[in-house]
Amino acid sequence: MKTIALVGGIGSGKSTIAHMFAELGAGIINLDDVGHFVLTTPGVKYDIARTFGANVFDERGEVVRSRLAAAAFDTPEHTEWLNAITHPVIMQECRRRIGELGQLHDMVVVEVTTGVESKRDVRWADALVAVVAPACVRMERACARGDQSTVDVSRRIALQKTDAQLAAIADFTIDNGSDLESAQAEVKRVYDAVMAQ
Numbered sequence: 001m002k003t004i005a006l007v008g009g010i011g012s013g014k015s016t017i018a019h020m021f022a023e024l025g026a027g028i029i030n031l032d033d034v035g036h037f038v039l040t041t042p043g044v045k046y047d048i049a050r051t052f053g054a055n056v057f058d059e060r061g062e063v064v065r066s067r068l069a070a071a072a073f074d075t076p077e078h079t080e081w082l083n084a085i086t087h088p089v090i091m092q093e094c095r096r097r098i099g100e101l102g103q104l105h106d107m108v109v110v111e112v113t114t115g116v117e118s119k120r121d122v123r124w125a126d127a128l129v130a131v132v133a134p135a136c137v138r139m140e141r142a143c144a145r146g147d148q149s150t151v152d153v154s155r156r157i158a159l160q161k162t163d164a165q166l167a168a169i170a171d172f173t174i175d176n177g178s179d180l181e182s183a184q185a186e187v188k189r190v191y192d193a194v195m196a197q
């Protein structure tokens with residue numbers, strides 16, 4: 001069984017590409033979803049309450065993500081605190097899901113949105129795959145979804161690694177700058193190459 005870590009900037013098409021891997025038989029995991037799941041677990045909730053206080057919870061005792069983001073992203077130190085609480089649990093849950101899906105699939109693809117500086121950050125993966133598309137295309141796609149403004153998307157693009165930086169650390173690069181058919185061909189090429197490794 002092979003494991004791929006799939007990275008790419010906002011609107012690059014990570015989820016679209018992950019689903020193309022699924023069509024070829026891969027199991028898929030979205031690390032953001034895992035991050036949201038761990039916020040519902042008792043141990044993480046306890047640590048968040050102790051660190052950020054009761055204000056980041058609703059009346060039913062669930063984390064309000066927008067309040068947690070406001071409390072955790074106001075200073076780099078607070079962000080570190082949140083990451084120290086969540087990241088080990090996210091990785092533990094991710095490994096558990098990889099193991100589970102690995103029983104059913106020859107490949108598991110993990111969509112990773114943030115925090116990959118180098119291959120060392122994804123030691124658990126057999127291959128690091130970057131999805132790239134020109135910034136103007138990504139901007140257009142992300143804005144077309146309608147949930148974020150042009151300013152929000154530009155700010156996120158500016159904070160993220162460039163396509164050249166991602167390509168430099170990746171084992172394989174998938175160009176998702178044009179149509180879906182071309183992207184499918186790219187996915188097949190990478191699927192076969194990783195399976196042959």
Ligand SMILES: CC(C)(COP(=O)(O)OP(=O)(O)OC[C@H]1O[C@@H](n2cnc3c(N)ncnc32)[C@H](O)[C@@H]1O)[C@@H](O)C(=O)NCCC(=O)NCCS
Pocket residue numbers: 031032035036039065066068069072073079082083086087090113114115
């Ligand atoms: C704080 C949480 C709950 C907010 O989650 P949510 O999905 O609702 O929003 P999102 O992550 O898109 O962030 C909300 C806003 O905060 C800002 N933001 C996000 N990440 C960062 C960051 N590292 N530094 C500064 N600002 C950030 C963005 O401007 C964004 O608009 C979430 O980011 C979290 O749990 N983070 C810690 C764990 C983690 O790193 N998860 C990612 C998967 S590994």
Ligand SMILES: Nc1ncnc2c1ncn2[C@@H]1O[C@H](COP(=O)(O)OP(=O)(O)OP(=O)(O)O)[C@@H](O)[C@H]1O
Pocket residue numbers: 008009010011012013014015016017113141142145176177178179180183
């Ligand atoms: N090759 C393509 N041609 C046309 N549209 C595309 C293509 N790839 C992705 N899209 C569309 O672009 C939008 C963004 O794609 P997707 O959600 O897969 O990106 P993402 O990298 O996972 O995004 P984010 O990180 O912002 O959540 C979606 O609406 C998707 O349908």
